Amino acid sequence: MTTQPYISVKELCKIYPNSDTFAVKDLSLDIEKGEIFGLLGPNGAGKTTTISMLCSLLSPTSGKIIIDKHDMAVEVNKIRKIVGVVPQDITLYPKLTARENLRFFGNMYGLKGKELREKIDFYLEEFGLINKRDKRVETFSGGMKRRINLLAGTLHNPDILFLDEPTVGIDVQSRLVIIDFLRKLNSENTTIVYTSHHMEEAQGLCTKIGIIDKGNIIATGSPQQLISSHTDCESLEDIFIKHTGRQLRD
């Protein structure tokens, strides 16, 4: 008897309306509970499309997604209850304060009252934003917005966290805070799936890597496995370049 992976993706395809090319083509992958899975790829490789389908934002053209034994096509609401999403863009209300934003998104996940208030204050303290809690998000720096953006998707302690390039365009300090936070979440048994362009970051953080190009996974394994299986490569970046090439992908 084989055990079903925590996240199982089978032959996933996506063609956008008014397009005749596959954004994702026959993509299959398995992610075990407690893993930090990094989906790496150049621009236009299909990372965001894949993660959008995994977090139920996009409907696949074909293929199957099973998360915690729930079929996405049938039990999407059960999946949404255990999933947290941190989109690539800052999806906050600029005119609301940090606390008002977190309170709103917390309420959306069913959190309320004292429990929510304490949680918000705890995380804002952790993220060094407690003194800015009553300032409007529109006045925040990029790094501060990223941290709040991350908190908004994790307040409800999800079993699985999907993050689309959570550290893009921010200062080193903010990036380190976010990476440490993700490690902490993972140590509390949260499965993390994230996309990134940052090879060094992924190598240090992820327990498993999938390199995606042209809508399909072209290499997968732990960072160590990948490096050891590519004797001509010294780092994850070398492997990435070897598989995806040096040409620009704008």
Next chain:
Amino acid sequence: MILKFFASLRKEAILMLRDIAGLAILFIMPMALILIMTLLQDNTFKALEENKIDIILVNNDAGELGQAIEKGLDEADFFDITDSISDKQVTAKQAYSLVANGKYQMAIVIPADATSCIRNNVTKQIASQIPDLAEYIPIDSTVKSEKLDIQILFDPITKSSFKTSIQSALMQFTSKIESQLAFKIYGKIFKEHLEIDVKEPENFGSLITFSEKYATNEDSRIIPNSVQHNVPAWTLFAMFFIVIPLAGNIIKERESGSVLRLKTMPGSYSAVLLGKISIYFFIGLIQAALMISIGVFVLPLFGLPSLVLGSNFIALFAIVAAAALAAVGFGVLIGTIATTHEQASIFGAVSTVILAALGGIWVPTFIMPEIMRKISVMSPMNWALNGFYDIFLRDSDIYGIAPYIGLLILFFGISVAITYLYNKYNRSIS
């Protein structure tokens, strides 16, 4: 679901309160519009209803007829009479010149021997009726005129309805004097030749009365005026203008990606949308309350009549609520279908202005051409405005305006249904 709804409600309320420019558009702009448009259109509406006619009266007759005409015109409350300029009695020649120059629309010139002339004419008629006594009925031989000629001078642009009004009024006054004189002469004949005392009747000429009553359910005496039109009209315009900030809000939320995050959360997005609809619906109610208050309390300070609300406040609330729902439904629809903020702003503003123009907001439907009156019934603003008219002018109750409320709620329902289907279709193809 309830938690999501209230969270959305709270979030929208905070965002709304922090959007000073948006609040100004929703509240200050319509307040200014109501004030300006009501003042601008006041004279036009008066001309449509009860504007008095400026006339010059040159009364050269010192007798009963001249006095009766003067008194009658004055009491008719339909004419503004001028009989002297710079404390000098206007002459017939001056009157002609003033009307010819267009300073007055008409003038009435009563000749000096008007009373004597009419008395002689009546006497002659009686003498011809009773030939046996004709020699005893005295006829004033000093009166030159055979026929009484009261001149009415009209400006060529005077409306024919005004001419008819003045002619009817004069006819009425002279007939009354003729009858009174006839009674007096008959009385004199009866006394002198039959030795019978004839008393002059009391309340002469008031045997028939005409009572005016508005054909309404109650004994209301509300006269449509510029306030009664402009206050509900611009209130509705403001309520439908909510389309722009509401559609903008939906698009902003979509563009910022917040909707994407919300759509990955458990439960339905409908609760969030319902919160949004509720807050804008509530704003619509506040707008209406504020605009109506301006009609009642502020416009009289500018010399305009106060808005008379009628007596059915439940009906008034119902039509306001239905109009607010229709406006919000329309806003949600535009916000969903438009792909950019610019699209929503332009389409929202233009469509609101078109619906307002068609609905009789700018120009009341009762002075529109027939074809436009037929088209106007397609505008939800027309349904709501008719509801207001019925409540303010005809004192209708909620049953009387039920068809308009039904149409407005149907409009809301259709807008929301299209929004739902559009979202569902979009999700299925994305």
